[in-house]
Amino acid sequence: MTAPAREHSPGLFIRGFTPPLSWRDFGLIAFDMDSTLINIECVDEIAAACGRKDEVAAITEAAMRGEITDYKESLRQRVALLGGVDVRYLQQVYDERLQLNPGATELVAAAKAAGLKTLLVSGGFTFFTDRIRDRLGIDFTRSNVLEVAEGRLTGRMVDQPWGDICDGEEKRRMLLATCAQLGLAPTQAIAVGDGANDLPMMGEAGLSVAYHAKPRVREQAMVAIDQGGLDRLLEIVRA
Template sequence: MHPMQELSPGLVIQGVQPPLNLKDFKLIAFDMDSTLINIECVDEIADAAGRKEEVAAITEAAMRGEIADYKASLRQRVALLRGVTIADMEMVYTQRLQLNPGAEQLVAACKAAGLKVLLVSGGFTFFTDRIRDRLGIDYTRSNVLEVESGPNCGQLTGRMVDQPWGDICDGAEKRKMLLETCAALGISPKQAIAMGDGANDLPMMYEAGLSVAYHAKPAVREKAMVAINSGGLDRLLEVVR
């Protein structure tokens, strides 16, 4: 194990000796909220229901690893979104959501080097599908918000819809999806890079050959091989070229 060292201001490495070669990897897996994008979507949707503070406090505790049952915490937050409309979510996407600095550059560099790109999120398909299309991402896994039919058509019910693979994309599901994608590609998880910022990203980060924390919670920064604490996502290219 190499000791922790600051490669340059705001870029810390431990357990790896750069420069690594991007072509040695075959897959990069990203978390979405606060990693690829600048917001926590669930918190911003809650703002439309006047419940942002309440929801954001639960999100923060979950990301810090202070809530043992992530699924229960997400169900609790989604229940508070009941009555929010699709139009409200569209507004979050168009007015509040931005790609984090360096997102497009890093994804483009990975694709140019032949890597497949996976987006695994505890967030929602309403946003992950758009980010997938915007960045040309190969695979995604995230949660589906249930929408009312009938008189309240277009409003959220406060529940999520079960999917063929399971009910909620939590840390265990992120890990499973990373491993399944590696198996489908015929590669070892050690040929994967995993990037995230919250405690629910750690299970997939432990499996990957290179784990990267991006402006992450303390527990995640400490355990990652690379921690980007300032600057954009493309700072990873200072370590993996």
């Protein structure tokens, strides 16, 4: 049975440990992107271009809540509905709708200053993860590639050398592989997410953080940030 969480300070809950923790205990911090590092679900915003945002967003919400168990199929369904969207709209989404969530810059900077490597693992798309990687100076990324033909989305994704879709299991594998590459134990990793497909990597990490998360994720995480920005983790993990 999962231990009950207790409120460390308003809107910040902890479970299973006594703060503060030290950055010295960790060597990697892994982030989900959509609704964690950034304020939107990119697939939903792309769908707005073809008048299908409500339909796509309903599938996204069910997947993030864990009500759809086959994440890969749910993503294929959503991407199929994007067929025909002009790729220029992706840049418009990035420029006009996407923002970093509060505290994202500060938390990433603090982790890097403490010597941690950073990982971005997303069920979203490389168009956005590449830009967030460059913007924040992220060390490693894994996400999905949208197929494009004649300047428009085809409604399909491109298989990559590591597999077809970055789902929860791939997030877990990438976290473990990155730890191995860095010579770290998984317990030396921090994993931050908000949806059900983040639970596999959060379950491997030494510290799991739910950020304004779905109930199932919040109930299992060691830290739940329900109010304020990502930098509230700095109340718990210090130099």
